[in-house]
Amino acid sequence: MSPTHTAVTTDLDPCGRADHPDCGIRDVLDRIGDKWSVLVIVELAGGPRRFRELQRAIDGISQRMLTLTVRRLERDGLILRTVYPTVPAQVDYRLTETGTSLTHLVKALADWSLTHRAVIAEARQQYDQTHPDHDIR
Amino acid sequence: MSPTHTAVTTDLDPCGRADHPDCGIRDVLDRIGDKWSVLVIVELAGGPRRFRELQRAIDGISQRMLTLTVRRLERDGLILRTVYPTVPAQVDYRLTETGTSLTHLVKALADWSLTHRAVIAEARQQYDQTHPDHDIR
DNA sequence: CAGGATCCGGTGGGATACTG
DNA sequence: CAGTATCCCACCGGATCCTG
Numbered sequence: 303m304s305p306t307h308t309a310v311t312t313d314l315d316p317c318g319r320a321d322h323p324d325c326g327i328r329d330v331l332d333r334i335g336d337k338w339s340v341l342v343i344v345e346l347a348g349g350p351r352r353f354r355e356l357q358r359a360i361d362g363i364s365q366r367m368l369t370l371t372v373r374r375l376e377r378d379g380l381i382l383r384t385v386y387p388t389v390p391a392q393v394d395y396r397l398t399e400t401g402t403s404l405t406h407l408v409k410a411l412a413d414w415s416l417t418h419r420a421v422i423a424e425a426r427q428q429y430d431q432t433h434p435d436h437d438i439r
Numbered sequence: 440m441s442p443t444h445t446a447v448t449t450d451l452d453p454c455g456r457a458d459h460p461d462c463g464i465r466d467v468l469d470r471i472g473d474k475w476s477v478l479v480i481v482e483l484a485g486g487p488r489r490f491r492e493l494q495r496a497i498d499g500i501s502q503r504m505l506t507l508t509v510r511r512l513e514r515d516g517l518i519l520r521t522v523y524p525t526v527p528a529q530v531d532y533r534l535t536e537t538g539t540s541l542t543h544l545v546k547a548l549a550d551w552s553l554t555h556r557a558v559i560a561e562a563r564q565q566y567d568q569t570h571p572d573h574d575i576r
Numbered sequence: 577c578a579g580g581a582t583c584c585g586g587t588g589g590g591a592t593a594c595t596g
Numbered sequence: 597c598a599g600t601a602t603c604c605c606a607c608c609g610g611a612t613c614c615t616g
Contacts, residue, residue, distance in 0.1 A: 327477055327545065329559070330552045335472030337589075340464055353598050364590055369599065373575045379562025390597045391596080400558055407551050408464065414544050415467040421537055422466065425516025438510045474609075490578050501610055506579060527577045528616075 330407075333378060338363055338371045340408055343397070346381060347405050350396040380404060470515060475500055475508045477545055480534070483518060484542050487533040517541060 334340050338360065345351060345359045357368050372395055375381040380401035386392040397405070429436075471477050475497065482488060482496045494505050509532055512518040517538035523529040534542070566573075 326552045326556055327481075327549045329556055330548055331472055331477060335468055340468060344464075365599075366591085366601095367589060370575065370589085373573065377563055377566040377570075377575055378559050379566075380559075385598095388597095389596095391599080393598060400555055400562075403555070404551070407547060410544060410547055411467055412464045414541070415463045418537055418540070419463055419466055422515050422517075425537075426514055429514040429516075436510070438507065438514055502579070503581095503611085504609060507609085522578095525577095526616090528579080530578060 333374070333380075334404070334408070336371070338367055339375060340411075342368075342371050342375060342395075343380070343401065343404060343408055346395060346397045346401070347408075350394045352392065352394050356395065375401070470511065470517075471541070471545070473508070475504055476512060477548075479505075479508050479512060479532075480517070480538065480541060480545055483532060483534045483538070484545075487531045489529065489531050493532065512538070 334343070341360045341363070342356060345356055351359065353368070353372075356372070357363060357365060360368070363371075372381060372383065376383050376395075378400075379398055381395050382398050384394050384396070386394075471480070478497045478500070479493060482493055488496065490505070490509075493509070494500060494502060497505070500508075509518060509520065513520050513532075515537075516535055518532050519535050521531050521533070523531075
């Protein structure tokens with residue numbers, strides 16, 4: 303929605319100032335912002351995994367969503383899907399060069415999250431106390 | 440969905456290895472992964488803004504979603520909402536200390552996005568060519 | 577100006593059953 | 597094992613109208 307960033311490659315510094323919104327961050331967020339992509343990436347950071355291995359490692363993911371998630375990641379060139387012509391079928395997934403570079407970002411995200419989760423949690427429950435009625439979720 | 444991370448404060452290293460999924464990244468992603476939060480943060484990185492200023496700056500956001508977004512950011516202690524008892528009402532929003540620190544992450548996201556968007560775009564259209572039937576979206 | 581209250585459609589994602 | 601095919605629902609987010 304909205305005619306976004308598809309063509310313009312502005313030479314604006316990315317988000318240092320807010321003259322130009324979006325900045326193209328949406329591209330990344332639309333990918334890693336979903337429910338499972340990050341978890342798949344994190345798991346694959348430990349090395350190649352087969353389909354079932356991923357499903358067992360990632361608690362709560364349905365086989366449908368795992369399929370969709372790896373497909374999208376593959377489409378974006380973040381992971382590589384290899385099919386071995388055995389029987390029964392055997393497939394493994396591994397991070398590509400690009401995917402691996404994303405790992406650093408994910409690491410940064412995790413670090414930030416861990417160092418701030420306490421403060422955030424406190425802010426939340428304080429907000430919920432002072433605004434008992436507000437239903438934000 | 441799934442009894443997540445609410446209590447456990449494991450001393451596991453964050454995602455260096457993938458022994459433990461989640462890692463708490465979900466907390467952050469659930470916040471900045473949505474459609475508008477990042478844009479609000481980026482805009483506020485340029486200084487305090489009033490409600491209408493934000494709405495005008497962030498192209499396409501509805502007043503409802505802007506309200507919800509700033510409420511959630513406020514709840515998490517990422518932005519500060521100040522009401523001036525004037526008439527008509529005047530309110531401004533600004534990043535807190537925590538919110539400002541998030542800006543760095545957003546910057547990293549934007550940088551990564553910009554340096555990889557070309558590769559990703561190419562990977563996508565190549566995938567779409569080799570898999571014309573697949574409907575991933 | 578800064579929202580609150582509704583209505584409503586699209587879709588992300590779960591559960592289940594089936595296949596090569 | 598590694599998926600595909602359906603069904604279905606919660607909820608995210610847009611549009612619109614109303615208020616202090």
